[in-house]
Amino acid sequence: MNKFMLFIHKTGSPPWFYQFSGRLLPWVWAIFGALAIWGLYLGLFKSSPDYVQGESVRIMYIHVPSAYMSMMIYALMAAMGFIGLVWPVRITEIMMISSAPIGATFTALALATGSLWGRPTWGTYWVWDARLTSELVLLFLYLGVIGLYAAYDEPRKAARAAALLALVGVVNLPIIHFSVKWWNTLHQPPSLTAGGSAIDPSMLWPLLIMVVAWKFYYIATLLTRTRVRLIEQDQRKR
């Protein structure tokens, strides 16, 4: 077995995972802190205001990375749920349910900051257009996964039920992503695409740095929540 596969197998062991994550956490928090400070400094002080939107464009450095993370975390949560259903790996089940509140937080943040950005830009806090509505459905899906897991006493059964709901909800992700192309929406088309971006570099760099910073934030909070849940589940068994 090569080193990578050995590492993957080791992470399935709760004691090994607990020790490894404990050593990794300070570094992940430090990288998040450094990236967030750098990204916010560039976004708030070094980038120019938009010629149409003015200063309100600075909300983009919170809103866009949060929206991106809301979808990425759901996809990861569904993938972990699938792995937990097919190969009942306890760590994967715990990481799946630990991801849900973090994803819900980013979704709520995307909705709140989007609403605050919409008021000065579109003249309204909310419209029932495809992008906003599908993002709201995503928040309900996250809350549904958390609620369904909490409804069961037995953790393995809870994880299976939550994983099934998460997998069903995956259909919402392409709806959110393609909503601005499929329907006539108030929300603008994507700023970042695989083919590149039309955003000025002075705005693009802080945006990309904040996206990476949010990813490290997710890793750090996920590891913290997973560690606590591991102890909680083991304590209940005794």
Next chain:
Amino acid sequence: MDHGPFILASYSIAAVLLTWCALAPLFSGRHLKRTILNRLKQMENDNASNP
């Protein structure tokens, strides 16, 4: 329209939500550790009184 309040509100909400999301598991972890330590002390006392 002054955009300042909207920007301030956005960053404030982000700070509050992300801080809560990061700290909540730390508080529940501390509570859990305290519960486990109390249980261990209880077991030690029981063992000491009933050798």
